[in-house]
Amino acid sequence: xxxxxxxxxxxxxxxxxxxxxxxxxxxxxxxxxxxxxxxxxxxxxxxxxxxxxxxxxxxxxxxxxxxxxxxxxxxxxxxxxxxxxxxxxxxxxxxxxxxxxxxxxxxxxxxxxxxxxxxxxxxxxxxxxxxxxxxxxxxxxxxxxxxxxxxxxxxxxxxxxxxxxxxxxxxxxxxxxxxxxxxxxxxxx
Amino acid sequence: xxxxxxxxxxxxxxxxxxxxxxxxxxxxxxxxxxxxxxxxxxxxxxxxxxxxxxxxxxxxxxxxxxxxxxxxxxxxxxxxxxxxxxxxxxxxxxxxxxxxxxxxxxxxxxxxxxxxxxxxxxxxxxxxxxxxxxxxxxxxxxxxxxxxxxxxxxxxxxxxxxxxxxxxxxxxxxxxxxxxxx
Numbered sequence: 001x002x003x004x005x006x007x008x009x010x011x012x013x014x015x016x017x018x019x020x021x022x023x024x025x026x027x028x029x030x031x032x033x034x035x036x037x038x039x040x041x042x043x044x045x046x047x048x049x050x051x052x053x054x055x056x057x058x059x060x061x062x063x064x065x066x067x068x069x070x071x072x073x074x075x076x077x078x079x080x081x082x083x084x085x086x087x088x089x090x091x092x093x094x095x096x097x098x099x100x101x102x103x104x105x106x107x108x109x110x111x112x113x114x115x116x117x118x119x120x121x122x123x124x125x126x127x128x129x130x131x132x133x134x135x136x137x138x139x140x141x142x143x144x145x146x147x148x149x150x151x152x153x154x155x156x157x158x159x160x161x162x163x164x165x166x167x168x169x170x171x172x173x174x175x176x177x178x179x180x181x182x183x184x185x186x187x188x189x
Numbered sequence: 190x191x192x193x194x195x196x197x198x199x200x201x202x203x204x205x206x207x208x209x210x211x212x213x214x215x216x217x218x219x220x221x222x223x224x225x226x227x228x229x230x231x232x233x234x235x236x237x238x239x240x241x242x243x244x245x246x247x248x249x250x251x252x253x254x255x256x257x258x259x260x261x262x263x264x265x266x267x268x269x270x271x272x273x274x275x276x277x278x279x280x281x282x283x284x285x286x287x288x289x290x291x292x293x294x295x296x297x298x299x300x301x302x303x304x305x306x307x308x309x310x311x312x313x314x315x316x317x318x319x320x321x322x323x324x325x326x327x328x329x330x331x332x333x334x335x336x337x338x339x340x341x342x343x344x345x346x347x348x349x350x351x352x353x354x355x356x357x358x359x360x361x362x363x364x365x366x367x368x369x370x371x
Contacts, residue, residue, distance in 0.1 A: 047219055048219040049219065049221055052221040053221055053223055054223065055221065055222060055223055055224060056223070056224050056226070057223055057224070057225045057226070058226050058227070059225060059226065059227035060227060060228070061227070061228060061229070061230065062227040062228065062229050063229055063230070070223065072221070091225060091226075091227050093229070095276045095333075095371065096276055097276075097333065098276065098314070098317070098332045098333030098334060099314045099315065099316040099317030099318075099333075099334075099335075100272075100314055100315045100316050100317070100333075100334075100335040100336065101274065101333045101335065105227075107225075161223070163225065165227075171272060171274055171333075171335055172229045172274060173229070173274050173275075173276055173333045174229045174230060174231040174232065174274040174275045174276070174333075174369065174371050175228070175229060175276075175371060176226065176227075176228050177226065177227045177228060177229065178224060178225060178226045178227075179224075179225045180222055180223070180224050180225070181222065181223045181225060182220065182221070182222045182223075183220070183221050183222075183223065184219055184220045184221075185219045186219050
């Protein structure tokens, strides 16, 4: 009895579904037929920061070696690339240098980001983030450049940028130092 | 009965359709710029800095009793290495002429208890052209500097002409101060 009810309900469902189709079929209850309805859908690829890194990072006194980590979260439901560019190729001050001094301090930047197929982990110096000639794995000024996630995706996955700096080879001229780092995550086309 | 069955079918379709119409979670723009900043404080420092003593071994008077420039001109002393990281760092130089402090103030004409000299402070950078300061100056810009500093004595010129220094011990000094400035 219960099985019969299920069959009737199933048949009615099919009837209902078929009613929405262009053609109609006369079907007797108890005379099962099979109709197949293909249902398709899509989920738009999306890729971006669900929690972007801070837009200001103050490293403090640059004459003392140090490090700073900036966290972020990425939400990419499709394979993606991550790329970055440094405006100055290091921390730079506008002060004019004298002999034996420098107004540019290079720094290292470690990029870490987990995906479902493994972690992206690469370290470059800022001076390698101004052009492709620097050879940085995640350098990229335009789409298509940078570090690929392979087949991996990152769904609200935490990443980190770790800045590190050491004593400059030459003494640093006094002043305020700055750089602008642009980081992009984008779906791979 | 038919209405119940139809209701079940509609629910099933709604469940199928639900994932298709679900709003995508909000995602921030994929580009972020990070302004990175740091600073280097204004400083002057050095190593091996010490007050030096410049002993003039020859008499300040020649055989005729007049001031002998050769006794002090060109004599120098190094004061070690120093640096200032400010691009407008300055130096101030002061000096006290060689003076016989035990001699009386009231003395005959053409005698003196002061041997005048001009101080010269030379900042020799590790790389580049030395900065040379002659005479007493206040806050002369030497810029960002790293290297060594030395002091030497230049002739007092006409101030010593035709003067005979009184016998005795003479002492003077040269002082300089470097100040960081941006």
